[in-house]
Amino acid sequence: xxxxxxxxxxxxxxxxxxxxVPRLSVTGxxxxxxxxxxxPAVGLWTVFRRFWPETRPFRGRVWASLLLVAAGPLLSAATxxxxxxxxxDVLTPHSFRYFPALAAAYIGISVLExxxxxxxxxxxxxxxxxxxxxxxxxxxxxxHRQSSQFFExxxxxxxxxxxxGDISAIEQLVxxxxxxxxxxxFQLVFFTAALFYISWQMTLASLIAAPGxxxxxxxxxxxxxxASRETRRRASSLTTVAEESxxxxxxxxxxHRQASESARFDQENLGSFVAQMRATRLQALxxxxxxxLEVVGVLLVMGLAVWELSTNNITLGGLLxxxxxxxxxxxxxxxxxxxTNSLYAASASAERVMELLDLAPTITEPTHPVPLPRAxxxxxVREVGFGxxxxxxxxxxxxxxxxxxxxxxxxxxxxxAGKSTLAKLLLRFYDPNQGSIxxxxxxxxxxxxxxxxxxxxxxxxxxxxxxGTVRENIAWGRPDATDAxxxxxxxxxxxxxxxxxxxxGYDSRIGQRGRLLSGGQRQRLxxxxxxxxxxxxxxxxxxxxxxxxxxxxxxxQPLRRLMAGRTTIIISHNLLTVTDxxxxxxxxxxxxxxxxxxxxxxxxxxxxxxxxxxxQAPPALHPPxxxxxxxxxxxxxxxxxxxxxxxxRPLIQPGDGDCQQDRV
Numbered sequence: 001x002x003x004x005x006x007x008x009x010x011x012x013x014x015x016x017x018x019x020x021v022p023r024l025s026v027t028g029x030x031x032x033x034x035x036x037x038x039x040p041a042v043g044l045w046t047v048f049r050r051f052w053p054e055t056r057p058f059r060g061r062v063w064a065s066l067l068l069v070a071a072g073p074l075l076s077a078a079t080x081x082x083x084x085x086x087x088x089d090v091l092t093p094h095s096f097r098y099f100p101a102l103a104a105a106y107i108g109i110s111v112l113e114x115x116x117x118x119x120x121x122x123x124x125x126x127x128x129x130x131x132x133x134x135x136x137x138x139x140x141x142x143x144h145r146q147s148s149q150f151f152e153x154x155x156x157x158x159x160x161x162x163x164x165g166d167i168s169a170i171e172q173l174v175x176x177x178x179x180x181x182x183x184x185x186f187q188l189v190f191f192t193a194a195l196f197y198i199s200w201q202m203t204l205a206s207l208i209a210a211p212g213x214x215x216x217x218x219x220x221x222x223x224x225x226x227a228s229r230e231t232r233r234r235a236s237s238l239t240t241v242a243e244e245s246x247x248x249x250x251x252x253x254x255x256h257r258q259a260s261e262s263a264r265f266d267q268e269n270l271g272s273f274v275a276q277m278r279a280t281r282l283q284a285l286x287x288x289x290x291x292x293l294e295v296v297g298v299l300l301v302m303g304l305a306v307w308e309l310s311t312n313n314i315t316l317g318g319l320l321x322x323x324x325x326x327x328x329x330x331x332x333x334x335x336x337x338x339x340t341n342s343l344y345a346a347s348a349s350a351e352r353v354m355e356l357l358d359l360a361p362t363i364t365e366p367t368h369p370v371p372l373p374r375a376x377x378x379x380x381v382r383e384v385g386f387g388x389x390x391x392x393x394x395x396x397x398x399x400x401x402x403x404x405x406x407x408x409x410x411x412x413x414x415x416x417a418g419k420s421t422l423a424k425l426l427l428r429f430y431d432p433n434q435g436s437i438x439x440x441x442x443x444x445x446x447x448x449x450x451x452x453x454x455x456x457x458x459x460x461x462x463x464x465x466x467x468g469t470v471r472e473n474i475a476w477g478r479p480d481a482t483d484a485x486x487x488x489x490x491x492x493x494x495x496x497x498x499x500x501x502x503x504x505g506y507d508s509r510i511g512q513r514g515r516l517l518s519g520g521q522r523q524r525l526x527x528x529x530x531x532x533x534x535x536x537x538x539x540x541x542x543x544x545x546x547x548x549x550x551x552x553x554x555x556x557q558p559l560r561r562l563m564a565g566r567t568t569i570i571i572s573h574n575l576l577t578v579t580d581x582x583x584x585x586x587x588x589x590x591x592x593x594x595x596x597x598x599x600x601x602x603x604x605x606x607x608x609x610x611x612x613x614x615x616q617a618p619p620a621l622h623p624p625x626x627x628x629x630x631x632x633x634x635x636x637x638x639x640x641x642x643x644x645x646x647x648x649r650p651l652i653q654p655g656d657g658d659c660q661q662d663r664v
Contacts, residue, residue: 044173044343047350051174054135061127062175068120069179073186075113077194080324082106087317124179128171136167139356147362148429149389157240162352165235169349177343184332184339191325191332198322199314202304220286220341227279228345233352234272241268279345286341301326363431369448375440375455377536377567379403379426385434386425395421396590399435405536408568410578413587414611419571420461422587423541426569428452439537457535457566459559461542463522465514470499471506473514473525477533485532493528493558495521520554527558538563540570544577575612584608 055062082105089098140163195203245252245261252261305322308314381401387394396418403409411419424430425437428444437444444452465473474486486506490496498521502508514522523543543559544552572578579598586594586601586608594605601608
């Protein structure tokens with residue numbers, strides 16, 4: 001007996017668990033896991049009816065592929081029949097008379113089989129891959145229509161697993177499985193017809209084993225489907241744990257939790273191993289049982305064939321060809337049983353994809369949207385209330401605000417007061433449960449998503465960038481932007497200097513989630529992206545969170561340029577950054593507790609005054625307030641409507657070095 005290798009299931013099961021992680025075990029059928037829930041079960045025919053319409057764009061090629069499927073078995077049956085003629089009319093009488101014709105027929109059929117095989121394989125592969133491409137793109141687009149709630153409550157690894165492996169399994173059920181099933185069916189029809197033509201008595205004897213094949217397949221199929229469903233769920237769990245752990249690799253190392261993460265991964269890995277072994281055990285048992293039936297059937301036929309040959313009821317060539325057809329006959333019977341099991345296994349993947357496709361987006365496009373090419377920037381929030389699902393306390397309630405064009409409004413409050421929830425409602429990531437939000441007098445629910453997004457530029461609390469070039473990330477704000485527009489936006493965002501210092505300049509890749517840049521550099525890219533969008537409404541959600549003092553100072557300067565002439569809503573928990581807003585709204589437990597200017601709130605709102613004192617820093621870090629002029633930036637794309645006059649005072653307190661190109 002060999003010793004278990006490193007990382008094997010035996011070693012994993014015996015490895016001491018990390019604190020808080022249960023010990024693994026392979027004694028049970030499956031290792032318990034609550035990471036992902038089971039999906040609703042559906043029937044095989046339901047799955048086929050659901051996804052067959054996906055082939056409509058290339059239905060002609062599908063039918064052509066299925067016709068080629070019929071040609072293959074027909075040519076195989078003809079080739080075997082030529083062997084009967086060779087034995088009975090050439091070899092047995094020792095006659096060379098028919099050999100040239102037989103040789104030509106063999107060569108012709110072989111060439112034709114090669115052509116048909118090539119065309120069948122190429123066409124079936126094209127159809128299958130096109131099906132996967134279309135369905136995967138459809139699911140990807142459908143997922144992007146889901147609300148923020150969907151991605152906040154779903155494991156990303158599970159979504160990726162369904163988008164990749166499960167989609168491919170559906171193709172096997174709908175197209176590859178159909179083609180393979182028809183191949184087996186045509187083989188059965190052609191070979192059975194030839195068998196009856198040679199000897200109907202022996203043919204009936206050979207079909208005795210057929211019911212046995214079907215009974216075994218039926219008894220195994222349901223069990224294999226259940227095992228396959230668990231295997232797919234386990235594979236998704238494994239992907240989920242790996243994706244989450246690697247995404248937080250820095251945190252894992254910082255807290256020295258490599259051992260616990262390895263144990264958590266081992267838990268799911270072992271569960272996947274046990275599930276796979278259960279499915280393999282069922283499939284491996286199915287093969288020997290059907291082979292035993294095949295042997296019994298062949299022995300019965302051979303006994304009868306010897307009797308028929310001894311009574312001269314069949315020729316030697318006929319007997320040999322009969323055995324050849326019979327061998328080809330049992331193959332399709334066994335194949336149909338295995339195919340049934342494979343289709344049931346694939347249906348487990350289909351159930352997981354159907355669950356996602358059946359999710360209706362909670363945020364829907366209006367049937368007849370009100371057009372809004374470019375807004376003036378008038379926002380009205382009327383008695384808005386909203387609560388997240390599965391929570392009793394509303395996140396915001398009774399919010400009533402009016403923001404005039406060009407006005408700067410600050411939303412402040414402690415963590416959990418509802419500030420970010422209000423930002424999500426303004427962006428229509430969620431719809432309010434009560435009240436309404438309107439832009440230029442039109443309810444956001446009556447605007448198309450394209451018009452709404454085009455009129456709002458955002459700088460989010462979490463700086464989101466893509467693993468592309470600097471140029472591509474800035475152009476996300478306006479895909480049709482020219483290189484000059486991109487550079488102008490970068491200069492205005494105080495990002496041109498550090499971009500030019502990168503090895504590839506604007507063509508430098510910034511890494512996944514921008515990890516090759518500092519936090520301040522990523523934030524300035526986000527500001528450049530918002531600048532190039534040139535929207536009349538600007539939403540800043542904690543734009544300086546997580547930045548050090550120097551990076552914050554460098555970010556504030558381009559933020560003032562970005563706010564100039566725009567309706568601006570800045571959400572912040574740091575009151576020192578919003579003291580010059582036209583109006584400061586204080587949220588407390590989802591409700592407006594006070595509103596006014598900075599000086600008014602210091603005297604009228606004890607809660608605001610307390611928050612302001614909490615955020616005050618030593619004088620050395622925050623010099624006394626002084627008037628500051630908004631730094632001029634390079635001209636961007638002109639708007640289609642006149643801009644309101646910007647507020648004469650900066651929203652954010654300036655620090656030393658304003659209007660200078662400081663190095664980070």
